[in-house]
Amino acid sequence: MKKAIFWFRRDLRLEDNCAFYHCLHDNDLVIPIFIFDQNILEKLPPKDKRVEFIWHCIQNLKAELNKVGSDLIVAYDRPSKVIELAKMHQVTAVYCNEDYEPDAIQRDQFVQQELRRDNIEFKSYKDTVIFAKREILNQQGEPYHVFTPYKNAWRAKLHSSNFQHYPTEDLLEKLVKVQNTELTSLESLGFEKTGIADKPIVRDHHAHKLFADFKADKAQQYKENREFPSISGTSFLSTHFRFGTISIRKVVREILELSDVAMGRFREGSDTWLNEIIWRDFYFQILFNDPHVVHSSFKPQYQNFPWLHDEILFKAWCEGRTGYPLVDAAMIQLNTLGYIHNRLRMLTASFLTKIMLIDYKMGEQYFAEKLLDFDLAANNGGWQWSASTGCDAQPYFRIFNPMTQSKKFDADGLFIKKYLPIFKDVPAKLLHEPWKYQKELQAYGITLGKDYPLPIVDYAEARRATLVCFDDFLKNTSKIQLD
Numbered sequence: 463m464k465k466a467i468f469w470f471r472r473d474l475r476l477e478d479n480c481a482f483y484h485c486l487h488d489n490d491l492v493i494p495i496f497i498f499d500q501n502i503l504e505k506l507p508p509k510d511k512r513v514e515f516i517w518h519c520i521q522n523l524k525a526e527l528n529k530v531g532s533d534l535i536v537a538y539d540r541p542s543k544v545i546e547l548a549k550m551h552q553v554t555a556v557y558c559n560e561d562y563e564p565d566a567i568q569r570d571q572f573v574q575q576e577l578r579r580d581n582i583e584f585k586s587y588k589d590t591v592i593f594a595k596r597e598i599l600n601q602q603g604e605p606y607h608v609f610t611p612y613k614n615a616w617r618a619k620l621h622s623s624n625f626q627h628y629p630t631e632d633l634l635e636k637l638v639k640v641q642n643t644e645l646t647s648l649e650s651l652g653f654e655k656t657g658i659a660d661k662p663i664v665r666d667h668h669a670h671k672l673f674a675d676f677k678a679d680k681a682q683q684y685k686e687n688r689e690f691p692s693i694s695g696t697s698f699l700s701t702h703f704r705f706g707t708i709s710i711r712k713v714v715r716e717i718l719e720l721s722d723v724a725m726g727r728f729r730e731g732s733d734t735w736l737n738e739i740i741w742r743d744f745y746f747q748i749l750f751n752d753p754h755v756v757h758s759s760f761k762p763q764y765q766n767f768p769w770l771h772d773e774i775l776f777k778a779w780c781e782g783r784t785g786y787p788l789v790d791a792a793m794i795q796l797n798t799l800g801y802i803h804n805r806l807r808m809l810t811a812s813f814l815t816k817i818m819l820i821d822y823k824m825g826e827q828y829f830a831e832k833l834l835d836f837d838l839a840a841n842n843g844g845w846q847w848s849a850s851t852g853c854d855a856q857p858y859f860r861i862f863n864p865m866t867q868s869k870k871f872d873a874d875g876l877f878i879k880k881y882l883p884i885f886k887d888v889p890a891k892l893l894h895e896p897w898k899y900q901k902e903l904q905a906y907g908i909t910l911g912k913d914y915p916l917p918i919v920d921y922a923e924a925r926r927a928t929l930v931c932f933d934d935f936l937k938n939t940s941k942i943q944l945d
């Protein structure tokens with residue numbers, strides 16, 4: 463009898479799961495396991511939305527496995543626990559899906575080596591992305607560093623086998639039959655409830671509902687609506703992609719079907735959305751091929767850029783107290799929901815790096831702590847894009863103007879009013895540059911500097927100083943290189 467372990471990691475679902483399918487297909491008996499990784503959890507604060515989200519996903523997985531008479535073995539341990547379990551259950555192989563983060567790659571290499579000593583195979587499969595590692599290369603046989611040619615090559619190479627369905631349903635009888643065990647409580651793991659337990663996102667199959675809504679409705683206006691933070695115009699699937707609660711192949715398969723049969727706006731919307739999925743793959747391959755981005759800038763010339771580390775400015779940015787309402791509302795959205803709209807990720811990142819001139823790594827780290835959808839590849843890519851230190855980054859002289867962004871993307875002030883309720887009765891016109899309307903704001907009982915901050919930095923001055931700083935730095939760097 464061939465017996466194997468299936469190790470769930472960032473693929474917390476039974477359906478259309480590549481490695482899970484192969485594990486069930488190749489073996490007679492499969493033992494599903496999940497390890498809450500102590501190495502990671504030990505470093506987290508006791509209130510962590512992500513841990514609670516994972517805990518609920520595990521609860522949902524257990525319930526699904528229980529329905530077919532099986533259960534998930536859940537450990538709170540080091541990843542090496544998988545080796546102990548493999549030996550204990552005398553399996554011939556451990557199956558899992560690939561993880562492309564540098565620490566995870568190291569972890570998997572270690573596990574593989576240790577298992578090999580006992581003649582246990584370690585089999586890993588691509589599941590998180592459509593194209594991984596070095597699958598998309600330029601004509602010189604090198605990974606792309608610019609998105610548009612990468613996207614074109616991605617689309618040209620796409621074949622139905624890249625988004626095939628892995629049907630696991632009929633194979634579930636191969637799962638080991640065991641008595642259900644209760645999942646260790648969040649509190650026993652050392653964590654406190656964060657309030658997401660009653661939110662739809664923790665419900666089983668929530669991702670499928672979001673995706674169905676997206677296809678039926680949002681896709682039609684996606685291209686236009688995705689720019690406006692007060693409109694619920696995007697899919698909100700990022701957290702589900704991060705933890706694999708929906709298959710990326712399923713969404714690509716179905717969005718292409720929609721794109722094929724749909725006309726006009728639906729087609730345009732699906733196509734634009736597919737580009738975002740390609741951005742996701744793009745940053746995964748950057749992280750895999752250029753892992754130095756985790757600790758340093760993608761462009762080496764920025765390695766010694768004189769970023770500031772001003773704790774007072776940084777704290778004001780984190781807490782949404784810069785005096786620029788759209789920036790502050792966005793940071794409050796992050797702090798309360800663990801999510802920020804994409805345009806506002808770009809705006810707040812630009813504000814921190816180009817107006818406050820603060821090290822992008824500080825902002826990247828703050829997002830990493832707060833985002834429910836935190837993904838090293840996309841977060842690092844987004845931050846380095848904003849700071850102009852990354853691959854295919856925006857040029858250093860492109861600086862988001864918070865007033866113009868506010869007038870254009872939150873013209874009616876609906877987003878600002880939602881997260882800064884002090885402004886709820888104030889006409890939108892006064893919200894984009896409130897310091898210009900101090901007298902008018904008094905009529906609504908708001909004194910700037912007391913009830914809401916005055917701008918913590920002057921935009922025009924700060925912008926000028928940033929441009930000088932980048933110009934001087936790049937001149938000096940190129941001089942040093944020429945010397």
Ligand SMILES: Cc1cc2nc3c(=O)[nH]c(=O)nc-3n(C[C@H](O)[C@H](O)[C@H](O)COP(=O)(O)OP(=O)(O)OC[C@H]3O[C@@H](n4cnc5c(N)ncnc54)[C@H](O)[C@@H]3O)c2cc1C
Pocket residue numbers: 688696697698699700701703704735738739741742745802803804805807808811829833835836837838840841842843844845848
């Ligand atoms: C500074 C900064 C930090 C970011 N940090 C993260 C992060 O930690 N995790 C994360 O998933 N995304 C991150 N993004 C990308 C993007 O903001 C989010 O993926 C998006 O807002 C999630 O909302 P959605 O699922 O409704 O997106 P939709 O608009 O519905 O897009 C669909 C999917 O495409 C992917 N996607 C969209 N935009 C991008 C992008 N620019 N880069 C990579 N993938 C993208 C996501 O998986 C997303 O779920 C960051 C962007 C910036 C500028």
